[in-house]
Amino acid sequence: MTTNDSAVSQLKRTPLYEQHRALGARLVEFGGWEMPVQYSGILDEHQAVRTRAGLFDVCHMGEFKVEGQDALAFLQYLVPNDVSRLAVQQALYTQLCLANGNVIDDLLIYHLAENHYMLVVNAANIDKDFAWVQEQERNFQHVSLSNQSDTTALIALQGPLAIAILQPLTKVDVKDIRYYRFAPVRSQAFIV
Known part of the structure; x- marks a missing residue:
């Protein structure tokens, strides 16, 4: 095994990795992951998304659940935006900040249910x-973080x-889901 092979084998892979390989994706390192960067070419793929649709593997993103009686107060402490204005099934783009206001990262917050x-x-x-968020959790008694x-x-x-x-994959009327909103659904079909 060469040094390059060793580095590639240490990269994380999404559950769709084998599909990407089978479909001929050009795979590259991205943030510690082996991810598809293109299939047919940048211009073809750009045009496809602009005129038809494109499906993107974003399984490499991080997901943290925040639950409990103090979940809202905890999130209000972590980010500069007003999380209390989120209705259930609404999302917010914001930043994760240090106590002095410096930005650690940008993120999305999804309000899944009351206190969740x-x-x-x-x-x-x-x-x-996660280390930063977990460290801040210590200041809140009724928060569960995972x-x-x-x-x-x-x-x-x-x-x-x-x-x-x-639309054919769900009974939810997809066209009625507004910007930065979502709906929980059970898929009627799986695409592989």
């Missing part, structure tokens, strides 16, 4: 972000045909 949130952080910062990054998979579908592609 999910933070989605950048792949390269999972360990650093890093679910290794057991959660994410994919992103975007482009003008995204709704038409997604």
